[in-house]
Amino acid sequence: MIANSTQDGDAFRVILRKQLKRTRRLAGNPLLRTEEGWRFVANNDWESFLNPPHPLPELAVVADNPGQDELEVNVYLCGSRKAKKVLGAKRTAKSVWTAGDWARSFFDFIFGADAVESGWVIFLNKSSFHTPSTENLTDLLDPCHSITDECLRTAIRDDQKANGCAVAEIARTLAIPILTIGVEDEGKKEGGKKTFDCYIESLRKNLKKYVLAVNTSMTCAFHLAPHFSYGNFFKHCENIPGWDDRLDGFLKDNPAVRTKPKSTKSTNIRKSTKGTKGNNASWTAIQKEKDGKKLAKRYLNEVILGGRDPNV
Numbered sequence: 526m527i528a529n530s531t532q533d534g535d536a537f538r539v540i541l542r543k544q545l546k547r548t549r550r551l552a553g554n555p556l557l558r559t560e561e562g563w564r565f566v567a568n569n570d571w572e573s574f575l576n577p578p579h580p581l582p583e584l585a586v587v588a589d590n591p592g593q594d595e596l597e598v599n600v601y602l603c604g605s606r607k608a609k610k611v612l613g614a615k616r617t618a619k620s621v622w623t624a625g626d627w628a629r630s631f632f633d634f635i636f637g638a639d640a641v642e643s644g645w646v647i648f649l650n651k652s653s654f655h656t657p658s659t660e661n662l663t664d665l666l667d668p669c670h671s672i673t674d675e676c677l678r679t680a681i682r683d684d685q686k687a688n689g690c691a692v693a694e695i696a697r698t699l700a701i702p703i704l705t706i707g708v709e710d711e712g713k714k715e716g717g718k719k720t721f722d723c724y725i726e727s728l729r730k731n732l733k734k735y736v737l738a739v740n741t742s743m744t745c746a747f748h749l750a751p752h753f754s755y756g757n758f759f760k761h762c763e764n765i766p767g768w769d770d771r772l773d774g775f776l777k778d779n780p781a782v783r784t785k786p787k788s789t790k791s792t793n794i795r796k797s798t799k800g801t802k803g804n805n806a807s808w809t810a811i812q813k814e815k816d817g818k819k820l821a822k823r824y825l826n827e828v829i830l831g832g833r834d835p836n837v
Contacts, residue, residue: 536698538575544691545571548653548684552599557680559665565684566591566655568601570641570648580644583636585695586628587705589659589721589752590652594625601648602628602753624753627808628706631758634812635821649695651688651705651724654681659707663720682723689727696746697735702830707752708764725836732837747834758829759806767832772806775828779820782810 551557551565558564573579586602594603598611604625622630628648629641636645656662664670666678696703749765751757761769776783784805806824814820 533698534577534581537581537695538577540691540694540698541571541574544687545575547687551653551680551684557677559677563655563657563661563665564596565653565680566595566601567599567653568648568650569599570601573642574644574647581699581701582644582647583701584632584646585649585692585699585701585703586632586646587649587651587692587703588624588628589707590650590662591655592623592625593655593657594623596655601625601650604629622756624706627753627756627758631753631808631821634818635825649688649692651685651721652681653684653688659720666720685721685723686727689724689729690731693728693731693735696732700746703747703834704829705747705749705834705836706758708749708762728837747837748830748832749834749836750829756805756808759808759824761805765832766835768828771828771831775824776804776806779814782807782814782820784810 545567548565548567552567554565574582588602591601594605594608595601597603598608600607600611602625603611603623604627605623606626607629632640632646637643640646641648652662654662654665656665662681666681668678692703695701751760751762751765751768761772763769784807806828811817811820811824
């Protein structure tokens with residue numbers, strides 16, 4: 526169900542304009558930075574959505590927090606190839622794909638070149654604060670991490686709450702699928718908190734408020750998938766309910782796009798409950814198929830959007 530009315534578009538742009546203004550203010554505050562130069566990052570890609578008649582997105586993707594490419598270019602899920610396009614000779618594309626490279630390759634293949642810039646997909650984050658890895662963000666939020674200034678820790682938490690609120694508002698306004706990327710499977714952190722608990726709590730709180738107001742359910746719009754990094758998007762993941770079964774079903778119908786494990790001891794092999802050996806999907810093989818675009822859309826609809834996010 527896609528929102529197309531002028532009223533929906535205006536409301537969506539108000540939400541996004543507020544988010545852009547807020548994150549740019551945080552990014553420009555010199556007091557909200559670490560000694561390493563880690564800071565808040567705004568997403569300049571949102572600018573294109575603010576100018577009608579730019580189309581409204583048909584899918585929202587919520588990643589973790591900005592990495593190095595995002596910090597340099599101020600674009601979420603940027604990828605090294607887009608970073609090179611923006612920075613030119615000052616930057617070389619990395620030999621190993623980043624999460625942004627995987628994400629943009631997948632959605633560009635389905636929706637056409639520059640799917641984000643063209644308005645088909647919008648990228649959001651649970652946290653707007655850059656760290657080289659998510660583990661670094663976890664450490665900053667740990668109360669036992671004495672290096673972190675308490676004002677910065679509070680700002681990071683408040684930012685997650687604002688992002689949760691914004692995602693709930695977008696879901697309510699546009700009624701589009703919200704795809705959350707990344708699963709925290711390392712267990713509870715110090716004090717019983719996980720890295721993105723503030724985001725999840727805010728999202729749930731605001732969704733509940735909207736649901737009570739209109740007496741309907743919105744949780745069906747939320748989906749969960751493995752992170753894009755290292756092609757995990759196409760691999761088995763026991764931490765997401767139903768994911769492995771959906772992936773096995775897709776591979777059973779499309780055996781030509783299975784990865785080819787080197788041996789039966791490969792970690793890419795999963796013994797399914799039906800007794801079959803299910804390896805992973807090959808993104809390269811999907812793209813090479815005669816009906817590759819149609820197959821990629823099936824993967825999106827059946828595997829990725831085929832189940833609900835258990836955290837919402």
